[in-house]
Amino acid sequence: MNVESTAALKACMPADYKSDVKPVWCPGCGDYSVLLAMQKAFAELGTPPEKIALITGIGCSSRIASYTTCYGFHGVHGRALALGTGVKVARPDLTVVVAGGDGDGFSIGGNHFLHACRRNPDLTYIVMDNQVYGMTKGQPSPTTDPEWQSALAPGGTGIRPFHPLVIALASGANFVARCFSGDPNGTAQTLVEAIRHPGFSFVQILSPCVTFRPEQKEWRKVVHPAPVEATDDPARAARRIMSDDNFNIGILYRGSRPPYRPKQSETKIAVADLEREFAT
Amino acid sequence: MPAKSQQGAQSVSVALVGSGGAGVMTAGTILLDAAAKAGWYGLMTRSVGPQIRGGESAALLRLSTTPVECHGDSFDVLIAVDWQNFTRFAKEVPLSAHSVVLADPAAGAPPATVVDIGLQIIDVPMQEILKKVAGGRPNMLALGLAAAVLGVPDDIVTKVVERRLGKKGGEALESSLQSVQAGRAAAPALDGRFTLAPAADATATRWLMSGNQAAGLGALRGGVRFVAAYPITPATEVLEWMAPRLTKLGGALVQAEDELASINMIIGASFGGVPSLTATSGPGYSLMAESIGLAVAAEVPIVVVNVMRGGPSTGIATKSEQADLNIAVYGLHGDAPHVVVAPTSIGDCAVTSQWAVHLAEKLQTPAIVLSDQFLGQAQAVLSPPVDTGEGPDRLINAAPQAPAARYEVTESGVSPMTIPGVAGGQYISESLTHNIRGRPSTLADDHLAQIEKRQRKLSTFDYGERWADIDGDGPIAIISWGSCCAPIREAISRLNGGGKDLRLISLRLISPVQPERMAEALNGVKRALIIEQSHSGQLYRYLRAYYDLPKDTQCYHRPGPLAFTPGEIRDQIARMQ
Secondary structure, three states: OHHHHHHHOOOOHHHHEEEEOOOOOOOOOOOHHHHHHHHHHHHHHHOHHHEEEEEEOOOOOOHHHHEEEEEEEEEOOOOOHHHHHHHHHHHHOOOEEEEHHHHHHHHHHHHHHHHHHHHHHOOEEEEEOOOOOOOOOOOOOOOOOOOOOOOOOOOOOOOOOOOOHHHHHHHOOOOEEEOOOHHHHHHHHHHHHHHHHHOEEEEEEEEEOOOOHHHHHHHHHHHOOOOOOEOOHHHHHHHHHOOOOOOOEEEEEEEOOOOOOOOOOOOOHHHHHHHHHHHH | OOOOOOOHHHHHHHHEEEEOOHHHHHHHHHHHHHHHHHEEEEEEEEOOOOOOOOOEEEEEEEEEOHHHHHOOOEEEEEEEEOOOOOOHEEEOOOOEEEEEEOOOOOHHOOOOHHOOOEEEEEEHHHHHHHHHHOOOOOHHHHHHHHHHHHHOOHHHHHHHHHHHHHHOOHHHHHHHHHHHHHHHHOOOOOOHOOOOOOOOOOOOOOOOEEEHHHHHHHHHHHHOOOOEEEEOOOHHHHHHHHHHHHHHHOOOOEEEEEEHHHHHHHHHHHHOOOOOOEEHHHHHHHHHHHHHHHHHHHHEEEEEEEEOOOOOOEOOOOOOOOOOOOHHHHHOOOOOOOEEEEEOOOHHHHHHHHHHHHHHHHOOOEEEEEEEHHHHEEEEEEOOOOOOOOOOOEEHHHHOOOOOOOOOOOOOOOOEOOOOOOOOOOEEEEOOOOOOOOOEOOHHHHHHHHHHHHHHHHHOOHHHHHHEEEEEEOOEEEEEOOOHHHHHHHHHHHHHHHHOOOOEEEEEEEOOOHHHHHHHHOOOOOEEEEEOOOOOOOOHHHHHHHHHOEEEEEEOOOOOOOOHHHHEEEEEHHHOO
């Protein structure tokens, strides 16, 4: 730990980021630990809450903005990355964190996910992945196993799950990691690195839904640290991720693409200068 | 036939037609620019098909001694480089027995529909003439013909050709100039009947601009510094014009992946404190609708310019209609009051967009600018639209005390906003029904208080005189909007006595409605005629629902894509008189 972050720790404690709103989440929901990890990460970064914009969509996990003391935006379903990109381009001085669930990010918001990876704005995208739509009470999401039984898909969807980490790599994300909510300290450390890393950082957090996917309580037993250090080679990272067991936890890829900033002109003018071009 | 004084015609309409790629648009733009420099006013619209290249194309111009923003009832002069595809846009180029056609016999016989009018057809052997000009260009020859027939001075045309085509290089420029001269030499005399009279005031400042450019200028004047863009005809020019200029003003434009993203990007940027805008047309607007509702609920100022085109669905992307009024006013779910404004002329696109930015920021709500394809894509020589001096003027609490009451219930309904980065002001911009602190709430009291506050801020605001332009004080009212206003103004001026029994109400503020101001505007009115370009009479039904109109109120409405002509409107007004 360097001197600078030690000083910051004194200024900010995790509790400084906790609001007085009681979460809507079920007892035992993995998202509580994600919230805790986020608060720890913010405290370690030493970024005061007013300098953080936490942008979310719709779903259980998207409620997280209200449970912090940061500036936040709880928008519509699927559009959090677009909102967050707008905030970051308009206000590059802010730390922008976008958060949501697997339905919000990979189904209704799938196109924005691809293009945020490709555009590479300097923000961190956290997806609390529980492989189910919880708020609407148990429908399959893009990351759900094809055999999983539900009222909306009796007999299972029969559709192979979406692989967010590989898609993120292929689309150009600059930092890719997988976390488990049951390890809030490890998750906090990964979030610190994700937020510090320039460009678009994507963090998938396996966050069990104890109500509609109670079998996910077993995730605790199967998750394990990634056996090797993160690579800066996207092809190697993709091969590793494609061949792992989906429970490989850690930072999997660190890229070095420069973050997105719209081009700025060297020439500066005033609005009145624009009038000249119309004169006949 | 153009009205002719001793010195010449007050207004002349010229159509330059040729297959796509023939370059008639370039010729038309140069002619309009030259006419502007020579002191006249004018208008140019394009008739283009959906093809990118090789489709139908016509440059439709009207030059005049006084400001003009619509086409006449028919075209005086038609110059055909070729007749390919002419039938596809013939209805947009109405001709009369007084019209003159200049065409190359080598390009084939004119269509029967043209010949049958009984007008004068003059052969100009364009291809043969151009054989004598190295690299000769038919469109430049047509330009020379038009300039000679209209009396646009040679030196001014030459200057504009040099300025606009100079970068093509010496040889290309030289052959263009020679083609223009060849056209001039080949032009028939026509007794000077299409020669324009001198402008009323040739020294008046005039600008050459399109409505889409004007909308962009107005937005920048109003303080917009972030734009998210997704291309769509006929709104793209708003975005393309703004893109390089925003960066010079310290702002930014992001090309989004779709309209769902562009609307949300501007909401995010505005949440960050930067006045923001996007521009689109019907299909894109439909996609944005959900998130425009978000901006209503979360009280985020944004401006959305909708340059209306023929609909529904993909419709006619390149042509005009006024059928998005319903979706602009009613298209959001829930009770979602917001602002809808509409420019009343090409130049007014600037004033109305600037006003929209001001209203959005002042009232912390979405403001929709309903322009239309005619206004947006027409290029006109006009009196410079004024800078109203209105800026964003957002109510900001710069020194907040935690906990911030972002959605505080105030008398005006507008709550002080805090901007991310400022300590003590943290709040959640919330799409859920919320309490004054932005905390999610399902309580009936919170729901009612917030709905009432959002309605109150719009209902109690004083929009001033700009809600409508009112001309005349006669007992018959014409109520209209958008690109319909110009042909109506001209129709009125043509009526006996200058239409003294009429008054024209050109609406600029569509929503929220202004019943008191309308009652005042209709004081002494016995009959009313509403004119609009929608098949279902959307404006008529809307005004009927909210305004106390005279018992005898009629409506003249039809869909696009053909623009109203002054003569068509005059006939409708005459029925009322």
